[in-house]
Amino acid sequence: MVEHGRLGPIEWAAAGRALPGERVCGDRSIAVGVDDHAVLVGVLDGLGHGAEAATAARCGVEVLRGARAEPLEVLVRLCHRALTATRGAAMTLARIDGVPGTLRWIGIGNVSANLVARRPGGIEVRSSARLAGGIVGYRVPEVLTPQEVSIRPGDVLIIASDGIGENHVNSIDFAGTALVNARQILAKHGKSTDDALVLVARHRGTAR
Numbered sequence: 001m002v003e004h005g006r007l008g009p010i011e012w013a014a015a016g017r018a019l020p021g022e023r024v025c026g027d028r029s030i031a032v033g034v035d036d037h038a039v040l041v042g043v044l045d046g047l048g049h050g051a052e053a054a055t056a057a058r059c060g061v062e063v064l065r066g067a068r069a070e071p072l073e074v075l076v077r078l079c080h081r082a083l084t085a086t087r088g089a090a091m092t093l094a095r096i097d098g099v100p101g102t103l104r105w106i107g108i109g110n111v112s113a114n115l116v117a118r119r120p121g122g123i124e125v126r127s128s129a130r131l132a133g134g135i136v137g138y139r140v141p142e143v144l145t146p147q148e149v150s151i152r153p154g155d156v157l158i159i160a161s162d163g164i165g166e167n168h169v170n171s172i173d174f175a176g177t178a179l180v181n182a183r184q185i186l187a188k189h190g191k192s193t194d195d196a197l198v199l200v201a202r203h204r205g206t207a208r
Contacts, residue, residue, distance in 0.1 A: 001025055001197075004179045007032070007039045009098045009153070009204050013179035015186040016161075016197030019049045026053025027161045027197035028061050032068050034095065040068050040075075041201050042093035043111050045161040046086070047135060049195050056086035056137065064093070072106045073144040076136065083137025091136050092129055092159055096151060096201065103151040107131040108140050112166075113159045115149060118174040125169060126155065153205030158185070163196030165189035178202050 004013035014029035026046035034040050044060045046053030060079045067078050072093050083089060090109025096102075105113055106129070113129035127149045134140045151157070156172055168189040172181055178200040190196035 002179070002183065003029060003031070004182070005031065008037065010039045010096055010201050011178045011204050012041060012199065012201040013177070013182040014197060014199040015182035016195070017186065017190060019195050020192060022050050022195070024051055024054040025195045025197065026050060026057055027163065027195045028054070028057035029197060029199045030061050030064050031199070031201070032065055034068050037099045038095060038097045039201075040064065040093065040095050041157070041159065041199060042091065043159045043161055043197055043199050045090040045109065045111050045195070045197075047088050047090075052087050053195070056083055056089045059083055059086055060089055060091060060136065072104055072146045076106060076108060076140060076144050080136050080140050086137055088135040088137030090162070092131070094157060094159065096157070096203070098203070101151055102148055103157065104146045104148045105129045106144060106146040108134045108136050110162045111159060113157065114169050115151065116156050116158065116169050116172055117152070117154065123169065123172055151203055153203050155203050156181070157201040158198065160185070160198040161196060163191050163194035164198050165191060168198065
């Protein structure tokens with residue numbers, strides 16, 4: 001399961017696979033343009049695995065596509081309401097605004113998100129999303145507060161379900177495309193005990 005594309009200055013790709021033995025993956029990604037300058041990306045991890053997990057994640061993606069312009073905290077509430085009839089999901093969303101160069105993100109559950117940059121001698125994790133406890137569709141915090149950080153050309157955002165091993169940021173190749181990196185992270189760090197999905201979004205600096 002591979003998707004990729006470019007939205008303005010953001011080059012993105014997602015790579016995932018189902019738990020061995022399952023026919024469908026319960027993890028889903030989203031990458032959509034919001035307006036001329038902003039992009040919404042994220043990963044949803046349906047609780048458990050299999051068809052019911054996939055249903056929950058797909059439901060969330062449909063809500064997000066339809067309400068993409070809403071603030072992140074509103075999007076979480078909308079998904080929470082829509083997923084009450086499903087198993088629920090963990091979810092991390094990020095809105096990237098190329099002008100003025102900001103990244104806002106919010107996470108419920110255990111879908112990690114890291115913003116990384118290339119530095120002499122290695123990789124720097126510039127920031128990591130602060131994840132709130134809960135399950136979208138079952139229980140979310142009463143107060144939802146997205147974080148905001150700066151994002152610069154060359155920075156790479158990595159959002160990964162918990163089916164991806166913890167040290168996956170060390171596998172980023174800044175010379176490679178988002179697609180190459182997503183496939184590489186999945187191959188190297190995908191766990192054999194769960195569905196796995198990673199989304200890589202790189203700020204290329206200029207739109208096409």
